[in-house]
Amino acid sequence: VPRSLKRIDSPKFQGFGCSGCSWKFEPSGVRFDDSIDEMKRTYEAERDKQFAVHVCAEHPKDSNTA
Numbered sequence: 724v725p726r727s728l729k730r731i732d733s734p735k736f737q738g739f740g741c742s743g744c745s746w747k748f749e750p751s752g753v754r755f756d757d758s759i760d761e762m763k764r765t766y767e768a769e770r771d772k773q774f775a776v777h778v779c780a781e782h783p784k785d786s787n788t789a
């Protein structure tokens with residue numbers, strides 16, 4: 724099953740996650756003194772990098788937290 728980034732909008736989490744497992748992107752590299760454009764680029768680059776390296780098998784879907 725090909726995995727893809729999906730937008731998550733739930734009361735508990737707003738952001739991006741994996742369509743194939745329970746992985747969610749938790750941004751860590753965003754600095755708030757950056758400009759909005761710079762923040763967005765940093766966010767997207769980190770998101771895409773973390774998505775690329777995560778292993779779906781390590782984040783099994785949990786119906787309770789989906």
Ligand SMILES: [Zn+2]
Pocket residue numbers: 726741742743744745746777778779782
């Ligand atoms: Zn995954």
